[in-house]
Amino acid sequence: MARIFYSLALIIISPLIVFYLYVLRGKKNSGYRAHFKQRFGFVSKSLFTNKAKPLVVHCASVGEVLAATPLIKALQQAHPKLNILLTCNTPTGREQIVKQFNNSVACCYLPIDFPFAITRFLKRVKPQAVCILETELWPNLMAISSKKNIPVLVLNARLSERSQQGYQKVAQLTAIIMRSITVLASHNKADAQRFIELGLNPQKSHVTGSIKFDITPNEVQLNTVATLKQLYNNTERFIWVAGSTHPTEHERILEAHQQLLTKQPNALLIIAPRHPEQFDKVALLLEQSSLSFSRRSHNNYKGEQVVLADTLGELQCLYGAGHISFVGGSLIRRGGHNPLESAAFSVGVITGPHTYNFDHVYPELIKLKGAKVVENGDELAQQLIALSQNSKACAALGNKAALCVANNQGAIAKTVTIINQYLEPKHDR
Incomplete structure (x- = not known):
């Protein structure tokens, strides 16, 4: 009987489902x-x-x-x-x-x-x-x-x-x-x-x-990461990657980067919005800010302060090109996204407090000191500044993140x- 009521409810609202998928999402x-x-x-x-x-x-x-x-x-x-x-x-x-x-x-x-x-x-x-x-x-x-x-x-x-x-x-x-x-x-x-x-x-x-722990970078990915590190001058610049970010998070990410630049003027942010429909919206935020930026899809990077990763399927390798990552959906109540894509490349993780979608991952990652938790954008900026000034601590965070992955495969x-x-x-x- 419960399934009958469920099915009837679906059928009743089916016009709304179709409208949402075909019209709203399709637009x-x-x-x-x-x-x-x-x-x-x-x-x-x-x-x-x-x-x-x-x-x-x-x-x-x-x-x-x-x-x-x-x-x-x-x-x-x-x-x-x-x-x-x-x-x-x-x-x-x-x-x-x-x-x-x-x-x-x-x-x-x-x-x-x-x-x-x-x-x-x-x-x-x-x-x-x-x-x-x-x-x-x-x-x-x-x-x-x-x-x-x-x-x-x-x-x-x-x-x-x-x-x-x-x-x-x-x-x-x-x-x-x-x-x-x-x-x-x-x-x-x-x-x-x-x-x-x-x-x-x-x-x-x-x-x-x-199975998310069973992630091992392959040769193609490692070569891609090496190319990205060279492109973005990983040895000379502090690079952090903000992956799978959401609306209202984008703004906090950019504010944190501006605070980081006061201490590390050469720092680079690579920001990868979670959904493609957010690419242009983040580009508009960047245009309205004082930050210089290039779009990854345009392949025209010339040393800007921000790279907008407006491409699909590259996030894991972009994480590998950074010194530290911030995994989005966590400063807001979205439950967070997968930190292991970063950890597999020995890149440590910063996350907001809302990680309930990955309660099977974060406790172990935090316990092994492969991830740090921040409560807001200001704390994110403080962590970035501290890690940018302590390369050994930054590397240790990444090594412990990779160890967490290896231990749970x-x-x-x-x-x-x-x-x-x-x-x-x-x-x-």
């Missing part, structure tokens, strides 16, 4: 209007060259795609003939899938969680299993998959206390979700326990750690072992 990013039929389950049956049932892996957007990339590549190595369909919700997620995998996987949008759309999607795709990254727990997707005897694997699962409380408010719907889960691989025991308290059978729960191998149990035996092992 800001035309990618939302492309492939729009896929939002209703109209997925091409010719996604694959052979007729073998695919493994569906759902990644909400860019962050989940980047986190899942090493896992997908490990699966491809273990099962060269396995068809993999990566689904996402956003155009930027789709672009990242294409960038990371070219044509070695298929990709499409996950349908809106309408029963008819999900049923059509599953009928056309015929997946042998559905893997859901982190917390994309769509009731109809999971319930209908389970009813059709399609295994539902929730991987790299996390559940904060705040999210748990939200699920408890819709207990009947949550019970359906928990019953639909075939197996759950969680970050840690605390996350697993929260799922169990919501009704998950404890026997379905496994603690694998976070191994989740991908454990996760692949779980997935293997639900793949059809004809795939090469």
Whole structure:
């Protein structure tokens, strides 16, 4: 009954959903209007060259795609003939899938969680299993998959206390979700326990750690970082990278940089807004300030005080080119973003206080002294000034951040072992 009410509510507000995605989001990013039929389950049956049932892996957007990339590549190595369909919700997620995998996987949008759309999607795709990254727990997707005897694997699962409380408010719907889960691989025991308290059978729960720790820069990335360091004169300038920043954070970042410049006139800020629609808005803020800047997309850097990283897919390597990073979404109540992309390159992290999206990462990173927490823009400026004046402390922060990454690796191998149990035996092992 709870799922019926949920589905009816979705259908009732469906005009608003379509208006939001196609009109509002589409106005800001035309990618939302492309492939729009896929939002209703109209997925091409010719996604694959052979007729073998695919493994569906759902990644909400860019962050989940980047986190899942090493896992997908490990699966491809273990099962060269396995068809993999990566689904996402956003155009930027789709672009990242294409960038990371070219044509070695298929990709499409996950349908809106309408029963008819999900049923059509599953009928056309015929997946042998559905893997859901982190917390994309769509009731109809999971319930209908389970009813059709399609295994539902929730991987790299996390559940904060705040999210748990939200699920408890819709207990009947949550019970359906928990019953639909075939197996759950969680970050840690605390996350697993929260799922169990919501009704998950404890026997379905496994603690694998976070695949986000299984991040190792490859040769191409290392070469890119070396080129960026040379371009931005890393040996002569103090460089800090503000990644995944949001509105109202942008302003605080620029103010902090202006304070830093009073002590380090040669310092460079590389600012990478979280969403592409913010690129021009940050450019306008910079034009209205006293700061000189260049746009990364224009490739016309000539020693300016700020580089606006208005490109996609480069953030990890840009982090590697800096001496210290600030990871956005944390000075405001957005829950923060992934600090491990910076830590993997031995670049220490500064974060604001709001990091609940990464409660499985930050406590360990802070404990090992690979990250520092600031409460506001003024404290951010003070930390930047202190680290710019103490290169040994700055390097130590980066080394300890990298150690945190190394100490927590191994989740991908454990996760692949779980997935293997639900793949059809004809795939090469």
